Amino acid sequence: MKSTLARILTAFLMATPAFAVELKPETAAAFDRYVRAVETRMDDEIRNNEFLALDRLPDASRRAAYDQIRQGQIEIQTLRASENGRPITVPNGMIHHWLGIIFLKGATLPEVLAILQDYDNHQEIYKPRMRRSKLIERNGSDTKIHLQLFNKSVVTVFLNADFDVRDTDYGPARYQIALRSTHIAELVNPDTPGERELLSGNNHGYMLRFASHWRVEEKDDGVYLQNESVALSRAVPTLFARLVNPFIKDLPRDILRHLLTDTRDAVEKARD
Numbered sequence: 231m232k233s234t235l236a237r238i239l240t241a242f243l244m245a246t247p248a249f250a251v252e253l254k255p256e257t258a259a260a261f262d263r264y265v266r267a268v269e270t271r272m273d274d275e276i277r278n279n280e281f282l283a284l285d286r287l288p289d290a291s292r293r294a295a296y297d298q299i300r301q302g303q304i305e306i307q308t309l310r311a312s313e314n315g316r317p318i319t320v321p322n323g324m325i326h327h328w329l330g331i332i333f334l335k336g337a338t339l340p341e342v343l344a345i346l347q348d349y350d351n352h353q354e355i356y357k358p359r360m361r362r363s364k365l366i367e368r369n370g371s372d373t374k375i376h377l378q379l380f381n382k383s384v385v386t387v388f389l390n391a392d393f394d395v396r397d398t399d400y401g402p403a404r405y406q407i408a409l410r411s412t413h414i415a416e417l418v419n420p421d422t423p424g425e426r427e428l429l430s431g432n433n434h435g436y437m438l439r440f441a442s443h444w445r446v447e448e449k450d451d452g453v454y455l456q457n458e459s460v461a462l463s464r465a466v467p468t469l470f471a472r473l474v475n476p477f478i479k480d481l482p483r484d485i486l487r488h489l490l491t492d493t494r495d496a497v498e499k500a501r502d
Contacts, residue, residue: 253438267313330490332494333454344500356488388420
């Protein structure tokens, strides 16, 4: 069964001519609306002193969740944003919205930020999923970075991605780093003379847009590290949807888990 599913997924995911993707204006606009809804909710959380997702829980549930995180559990959940109480539809696209939290026992806020903001070294911290990383420009709280991303599951995918980054300092114990993609392109023939980016309309649409928010809070003799990410990929044709959707939707969970644990491991390594 697994081999059959793998063949079906490979046939679908590699079928560029049949399912080539061009990001339509209405799809990009819907993604922007979705991210604005997420950021509006996050701004409300700041005003309500709910810095982490755990803080939105009722008292008993919140205490239990904090205890589990401090004992080593990694909390990962899928989310869905709404606008005026209604779901936000994304024509010709699929939203992947995930949140993860991990506790770094004994760590400090400056130690964690030193890792998260070490963009030139992220290719080492997050390898092999990040092949290249570069700080392009820093201007106060605003930064521009370039990343080359890699993922191998049923198929191997390389992506060139540029991001605008905005840092927000919420005091001595809280910090936020927000990333928003400005360019994402699938890469073929990497590290060869034939290396090139696939143009819009001739790519697979694995990732078309991406936004991510790190929240870092130092308390309880350690640091809570939270990442909330929203990615946009192509919609799946109905013929393949039942088989392919679970595969596509589970990928972000695995990627987010590694992102959190790789950050924790880098902080621990720097402290040794």
